[in-house]
Amino acid sequence: MNQPKVGFVSLGCPKALVDSERILTQLRLDGYGVVPTYENADIVVINTCGFIDSAKQESLDAIGEAIRENGRVIVTGCMGAMAGEITRVHPQVLSVSGPQAYEAVVGAVHQYLPAPARGHDPFVDLVPPQGVKLTPRHYAYLKISEGCNHRCSFCIIPQLRGDLVSRPVGEVMEEAERLVKAGVRELLIISQDTSAYGVDLKYRTGFWAGRPLKTRMLELCQALGELGVWVRLHYVYPYPHVDDIVPLMAEGKLLPYLDIPFQHANPRILKAMKRPGTAEGMLDRIAHWRSICPDLALRSTFIVGFPGETEQEFEELLDFLDEAELDRVGCFRYSPVDGAAANALPDQVPEDVKEERWQRLMELQAEISADRLQARIGREIDVIVDAVDGDGARARSSADAPEIDGVVHIVDPDGLRPGEIVRVRVEGADDYDLWAVPVAR
Numbered sequence: 001m002n003q004p005k006v007g008f009v010s011l012g013c014p015k016a017l018v019d020s021e022r023i024l025t026q027l028r029l030d031g032y033g034v035v036p037t038y039e040n041a042d043i044v045v046i047n048t049c050g051f052i053d054s055a056k057q058e059s060l061d062a063i064g065e066a067i068r069e070n071g072r073v074i075v076t077g078c079m080g081a082m083a084g085e086i087t088r089v090h091p092q093v094l095s096v097s098g099p100q101a102y103e104a105v106v107g108a109v110h111q112y113l114p115a116p117a118r119g120h121d122p123f124v125d126l127v128p129p130q131g132v133k134l135t136p137r138h139y140a141y142l143k144i145s146e147g148c149n150h151r152c153s154f155c156i157i158p159q160l161r162g163d164l165v166s167r168p169v170g171e172v173m174e175e176a177e178r179l180v181k182a183g184v185r186e187l188l189i190i191s192q193d194t195s196a197y198g199v200d201l202k203y204r205t206g207f208w209a210g211r212p213l214k215t216r217m218l219e220l221c222q223a224l225g226e227l228g229v230w231v232r233l234h235y236v237y238p239y240p241h242v243d244d245i246v247p248l249m250a251e252g253k254l255l256p257y258l259d260i261p262f263q264h265a266n267p268r269i270l271k272a273m274k275r276p277g278t279a280e281g282m283l284d285r286i287a288h289w290r291s292i293c294p295d296l297a298l299r300s301t302f303i304v305g306f307p308g309e310t311e312q313e314f315e316e317l318l319d320f321l322d323e324a325e326l327d328r329v330g331c332f333r334y335s336p337v338d339g340a341a342a343n344a345l346p347d348q349v350p351e352d353v354k355e356e357r358w359q360r361l362m363e364l365q366a367e368i369s370a371d372r373l374q375a376r377i378g379r380e381i382d383v384i385v386d387a388v389d390g391d392g393a394r395a396r397s398s399a400d401a402p403e404i405d406g407v408v409h410i411v412d413p414d415g416l417r418p419g420e421i422v423r424v425r426v427e428g429a430d431d432y433d434l435w436a437v438p439v440a441r
């Protein structure tokens with residue numbers, strides 16, 4: 001009854017979400033309860049995002065709200081690396097720690113809200129073996145590494161999270177197995193650079209299921225492909241060895257889905273961005289991948305209005321999109337991030353030009369996306385059901401990652417349950433989503 005209670009606010013990307021899950025798991029193991037309201041919490045932990053200015057503002061607003069509503073606030077996460085900016089606005093916060101500082105944030109909770117005396121603690125038994133998850137039961141993010149060895153000029157992630165540190169392959173596979181045993185049907189593989197997995201460990205050989213396994217992207221993907229669930233790869237950079245992964249998709253071992261943040265197509269801009277991988281021959285590589293795996297869905301993100309981007313270079317990006325016919329595209333207007341090298345570049349692009357380029361890119365991509373989805377009408381595809389209500393169900397195909405891509409609306413969801421993978425026939429499409437009906441097996 002006297003269990004100390006923690007409120008938790010998790011902001012930012014899936015990588016931050018995984019950090020939140022890890023902190024919450026430890027707090028639950030230490031005997032704390034986790035509550036969803038400020039008023040029932042004895043203390044509030046906020047896992048912040050500090051990637052761009054708007055995310056920083058959102059983090060500061062969330063801290064302000066928690067101070068108003070609860071008063072006892074501990075801050076962690078990416079923006080925690082800029083402790084001075086937080087304490088200047090909110091001097092009342094009890095403690096600030098940076099990203100991946102699990103022990104520091106859990107230690108701060110212990111300091112300001114003592115854990116219950118240990119001994120037989122029934123709450124410990126309630127922590128599931130896969131830990132606390134913030135995603136629905138049927139999918140989970142699996143983080144395979146921390147940090148990044150690249151130094152893209154617009155990004156401060158390496159300053160916040162440090163250089164690449166890959167998790168041992170045996171540990172990753174054991175976590176994947178625990179998740180599958182707990183009912184997860186789709187694993188979303190995340191990192192800052194999934195293709196670089198194991199580089200820091202010189203692809204050391206680890207062990208899983210009593211057999212040797214290299215800490216390397218291909219071997220990890222092969223092992224994950226044995227688990228019998230959907231496996232979706234995020235943040236893959238177009239290094240040559242990605243060519244070896246695509247056949248696994250054609251064989252049905254991995255979802256035919258690649259999330260590759262290209263960011264631009266013009267070689268000069270990519271060089272100024274200091275992007276890993278090369279744009280050269282990218283269209284040929286994409287054509288090659290599609291020849292191996294025709295159902296491959298490609299997602300990417302781009303930045304328009306990077307310093308010095310000329311109209312001609314922007315048009316080169318549009319031409320690339322026109323030819324590449326990517327399935328899913330996110331686009332950001334370049335915005336300077338405190339501490340990023342690109343801030344010092346000459347020829348910053350005016351806001352109205354960025355806005356106009358963003359509109360043009362999004363219009364073009366909406367047409368491409370609509371055409372690609374139209375081509376799926378009449379086909380039968382497998383989808384995973386995310387939610388069911390009276391009128392229909394919301395599901396996703398292999399081409400749709402949760403939160404960021406489109407959805408498949410199932411019109412007649414009789415008897416379907418979240419987490420089920422079912423076959424549907426596509427009957428309609430708009431720019432981003434599909435409509436479908438279940439097919440009797």
Ligand code: SF4
Nearest residue numbers: 148150152155157192
């Ligand atoms: S690859 Fe570039 S954009 Fe991605 S985290 Fe590393 S430095 Fe940042």
